[in-house]
Amino acid sequence: IAPCGALAFFLDLHPDQGDFHADAIEGLSKSPKSISPKYFYDEYGSQLFDRITEVEEYYPTRTEKAVFEDNAAEITGAVGPGAAIFEYGSGSSEKIEWLVNGLEKPAAYVAMDISREYLLEAAVSMADVLPVPVAAICADFHSPIELPKNVLPEPNHWLGYFPGSTLGNMSRDAAEAFLKRASDTLGEGAQFLLGVDLVKDKKILEAAYNDAEGVTAAFNMNLLTRMKAELDARLNIGDFEHYAFYNDAEDRIEMHLRAVRPTEIVIDGKAFSFAEGETLHTENSHKFTLEKIEDLVKETPWRLEKAWTDPKGWFAACLLSN
Numbered sequence: 001i002a003p004c005g006a007l008a009f010f011l012d013l014h015p016d017q018g019d020f021h022a023d024a025i026e027g028l029s030k031s032p033k034s035i036s037p038k039y040f041y042d043e044y045g046s047q048l049f050d051r052i053t054e055v056e057e058y059y060p061t062r063t064e065k066a067v068f069e070d071n072a073a074e075i076t077g078a079v080g081p082g083a084a085i086f087e088y089g090s091g092s093s094e095k096i097e098w099l100v101n102g103l104e105k106p107a108a109y110v111a112m113d114i115s116r117e118y119l120l121e122a123a124v125s126m127a128d129v130l131p132v133p134v135a136a137i138c139a140d141f142h143s144p145i146e147l148p149k150n151v152l153p154e155p156n157h158w159l160g161y162f163p164g165s166t167l168g169n170m171s172r173d174a175a176e177a178f179l180k181r182a183s184d185t186l187g188e189g190a191q192f193l194l195g196v197d198l199v200k201d202k203k204i205l206e207a208a209y210n211d212a213e214g215v216t217a218a219f220n221m222n223l224l225t226r227m228k229a230e231l232d233a234r235l236n237i238g239d240f241e242h243y244a245f246y247n248d249a250e251d252r253i254e255m256h257l258r259a260v261r262p263t264e265i266v267i268d269g270k271a272f273s274f275a276e277g278e279t280l281h282t283e284n285s286h287k288f289t290l291e292k293i294e295d296l297v298k299e300t301p302w303r304l305e306k307a308w309t310d311p312k313g314w315f316a317a318c319l320l321s322n
């Protein structure tokens with residue numbers, strides 16, 4: 001571990017990038033059929049996601065931005081001086097400037113992402129822009145992460161940062177385990193700033209995942225294109241449709257690929273058959289209430305210090321401390 005060009009350090013934990021081939025076969029063998037949403041994000045899928053954040057119906061990205069910006073002084077005040085930021089799933093590091101620039105004497109910015117190329121590119125360009133040392137860790141946030149010692153000035157405390165309501169993709173158990181690991185990584189006296197999408201009118205939720213332009217549908221259907229291109233799968237894309245709905249009992253949007261007629265997906269000569277209406281479950285996006293967040297956080301070393309929402313109560317920024 002050593003300084004790396006413009007970066008204070010680059011730590012590569014060689015995260016398991018996932019085996020699309022093995023996971024597709026495993027998921028298609030299950031009943032009900034499912035696959036991890038992480039396979040949405042190839043280059044084209046990441047572009048489609050960026051376009052989703054700009055469609056009229058998809059409110060989370062712009063609402064979160066408004067919550068952070070409208071409450072920036074209070075949020076950064078509650079974090080206090082001398083914090084070093086550790087961003088989980090930093091991607092293009094787009095949501096960091098308001099935080100670094102608002103904090104009193106920020107100590108450092110450490111970007112963490114599973115995608116090595118994307119991470120390094122973003123971290124190096126942030127090193128040019130931010131008034132603090134910038135570092136990068138290539139890792140999977142579903143595995144333990146240990147911060148390297150003696151490569152940054154000792155911060156007053158660590159601030160975990162996890163915007164985008166990505167926590168909503170996880171099951172309750174996985175979310176709990178994630179928050180426990182984050183506390184281990186960030187150490188005692190840490191804080192954690194979490195962006196979460198809130199429960200709201202079902203029509204608004206369902207519209208956000210069924211935009212009129214069909215960008216979300218294309219994002220979902222891209223999984224089938226990837227199976228054909230990368231796994232040599234034999235399937236008829238036209239036999240499937242995008243299907244997204246709000247599951248009230250589970251407080252989550254579910255995305256599926258639904259067979260519009262009996263069909264099959266064949267991989268390695270193995271046929272996985274779909275009855276008409278049968279689905280491949282591709283994503284859960286849990287929606288929270290502040291009570292639910294408190295219940296979840298209670299099972300971890302964190303406690304909920306304060307939460308900020310937009311005037312409509314659609315999205316929350318939660319500040320936790322351990």
Ligand code: AVJ
Nearest residue numbers: 052164165166169209216285
């Ligand atoms: C990136 C997981 C927050 O759940 O809203 C957007 C992904 N899926 N439209 C979300 C997504 C369909 C998004 N997250």
